[in-house]
Amino acid sequence: MEQRFSVFVVEDERKMRDILRINLDPRYEVKFYENAEEALEEYYKKTPDLIVTDVRLPGIDGIELMERIKAVDKKTPFIVFTGYGSINHAVETIRKGAFDYLEKPIKIESLIQSIERVRSYVAVFRSTAKPPTQYGINVDGEQMEIVTRDPATRQMLNLAQKASMFDSPILIIGETGTGKELCARYIHESSGRRGPFVELNCASIPRNLLEGELFGYKKGSFTGALSDYEGKIGLSHGGTLFLDEIAELPLELQSKLLNVLEIPEYYPIGSNKKRKINLHIITATNKNLRKIADTGEFRSDLYYRIAVIPIKLPPLRERKCDVLPLVDYFIGKKDKKYVVTPDAKLRLMSYSWPGNVRELRNVLERSMLFAETDNIVHDVIFDTDSYSSFENGMYTAVDEAPERWEDFKRFKSTALKARKEELERIFVERLLVKNGGNISACARVSGMDRRQFQELIKALGIDTTIFRGGREQANT
Numbered sequence: 043m044e045q046r047f048s049v050f051v052v053e054d055e056r057k058m059r060d061i062l063r064i065n066l067d068p069r070y071e072v073k074f075y076e077n078a079e080e081a082l083e084e085y086y087k088k089t090p091d092l093i094v095t096d097v098r099l100p101g102i103d104g105i106e107l108m109e110r111i112k113a114v115d116k117k118t119p120f121i122v123f124t125g126y127g128s129i130n131h132a133v134e135t136i137r138k139g140a141f142d143y144l145e146k147p148i149k150i151e152s153l154i155q156s157i158e159r160v161r162s163y164v165a166v167f168r169s170t171a172k173p174p175t176q177y178g179i180n181v182d183g184e185q186m187e188i189v190t191r192d193p194a195t196r197q198m199l200n201l202a203q204k205a206s207m208f209d210s211p212i213l214i215i216g217e218t219g220t221g222k223e224l225c226a227r228y229i230h231e232s233s234g235r236r237g238p239f240v241e242l243n244c245a246s247i248p249r250n251l252l253e254g255e256l257f258g259y260k261k262g263s264f265t266g267a268l269s270d271y272e273g274k275i276g277l278s279h280g281g282t283l284f285l286d287e288i289a290e291l292p293l294e295l296q297s298k299l300l301n302v303l304e305i306p307e308y309y310p311i312g313s314n315k316k317r318k319i320n321l322h323i324i325t326a327t328n329k330n331l332r333k334i335a336d337t338g339e340f341r342s343d344l345y346y347r348i349a350v351i352p353i354k355l356p357p358l359r360e361r362k363c364d365v366l367p368l369v370d371y372f373i374g375k376k377d378k379k380y381v382v383t384p385d386a387k388l389r390l391m392s393y394s395w396p397g398n399v400r401e402l403r404n405v406l407e408r409s410m411l412f413a414e415t416d417n418i419v420h421d422v423i424f425d426t427d428s429y430s431s432f433e434n435g436m437y438t439a440v441d442e443a444p445e446r447w448e449d450f451k452r453f454k455s456t457a458l459k460a461r462k463e464e465l466e467r468i469f470v471e472r473l474l475v476k477n478g479g480n481i482s483a484c485a486r487v488s489g490m491d492r493r494q495f496q497e498l499i500k501a502l503g504i505d506t507t508i509f510r511g512g513r514e515q516a517n518t
């Protein structure tokens with residue numbers, strides 16, 4: 043028999059416990075505790091799938107309970123009841139690692155929806171689907187591929203693939219050109235949903251038309267509504283709705299979208315006929331949406347709904363190992379056989395790529411144009427206006443550096459390790475490019491022992507095959 047989803051509920055009020063018991067018992071394996079101490083003791087005997095707790099409790103409060111448990115196991119999800127109507131308090135609760143918070147008085151439906159979200163979230167992480175090794179996608183008849191050797195990106199794509207099996211909303215976060223749309227299409231294809239993939243860029247449509255574009259309208263419901271219109275939500279029925287640049291969605295539409303996410307039904311503008319829909323919502327942003335939600339410019343309740351499963355696509359400068367495979371991929375799409383010289387490759391690898399993969403593709407297109415005579419790409423022609431913007435990395439550090447000293451120390455040591463690796467990688471890869479992937483030659487040129495060089499390669503996880511290959515034989 044399938045094991046039931048197990049929940050600990052910590053609530054000191056007897057009446058509240060009774061209400062929760064009546065509603066939750068039929069659905070989940072629930073255990074009730076009057077205080078955090080008892081729950082903690084039980085927790086060590088048997089870990090539940092979820093803990094639902096009130097904040098104000100006699101003795102240890104709900105937040106401390108969460109902190110103590112998170113110190114042992116970060117993964118146990120929490121839903122916290124906050125009773126003080128303070129948005130700061132709620133935000134703080136999420137910061138400390140709660141999956142969701144609900145304001146008192148508790149609405150049972152909201153609680154059940156929240157628990158269901160935790161349930162699909164847990165299911166995604168537990169599902170044992172085998173990670174794919176290639177990420178092929180069919181985009182309007184064209185066969186495309188997400189090219190990456192970067193472990194962090196692969197991990198994200200594997201998570202995306204698992205998440206596609208569930209209907210939990212997915213938020214894709216990444217700078218411009220990192221492949222967010224490609225990833226959304228990949229999730230749609232992996233999900234096996236038969237309906238269409240429908241895209242809407244929230245920044246590309248004037249605010250006053252966005253509502254109609256999303257929810258559809260009846261003819262004559264406003265000036266300019268010349269005929270009935272389905273709307274993107276209606277059009278994506280049975281499929282996936284991809285909302286790009288979600289941070290640009292105006293506040294009033296945010297609450298309408300939130301309603302659709304809670305109960306998948308809505309009224310098109312000017313219609314009194316409710317429409318029920320079945321769709322998977324994927325959103326994307328290149329902003330720090332969590333920050334924007336903290337300042338109140340984006341509804342934090344919507345943020346927590348759409349960010350149930352966040353997929354973060356790293357910028358290209360943080361996965362330099364993808365540059366050469368991407369170069370090969372884009373060049374391989376051409377009918378002509380182009381060759382990129384080692385010098386040109388080095389320049390491609392040392393660039394910071396503020397426009398990420400899209401910029402790389404454009405730069406290559408342009409560079410190939412200039413290689414028309416001999417098909418050898420000697421020169422790399424960068425976008426002149428973006429060449430200098432390398433500060434990006436610093437902004438990330440300012441954004442992400444924690445305020446607590448203990449956390450900062452950990453952050454700093456990880457960052458330093460990454461920097462060290464980056465420098466070593468530059469050293470090794472430059473040699474590999476110059477010597478066509480020949481390890482003995484690299485060792486000789488650098489004055490290193492062959493074994494020592496090989497160990498460095500191994501430690502950095504560099505795949506030397508991408509430096510070999512027939513095409514790379516051209517010399518400058």
Ligand SMILES: Nc1ncnc2c1ncn2[C@@H]1O[C@H](COP(=O)(O)OP(=O)(O)OP(=O)(O)O)[C@@H](O)[C@H]1O
Pocket residue numbers: 186187188189190216217218219220221222223224225286328371399400403
């Ligand atoms: N890993 C990848 N492998 C192959 N092609 C990629 C990869 N990542 C991105 N691309 C290509 O780069 C271009 C930009 O990707 P995409 O449009 O998905 O980025 P985006 O993150 O949605 O950008 P924006 O924020 O500007 O909308 C597309 O042509 C896409 O096919």
Ligand SMILES: [Mg+2]
Pocket residue numbers: 222223286
């Ligand atoms: Mg996009």
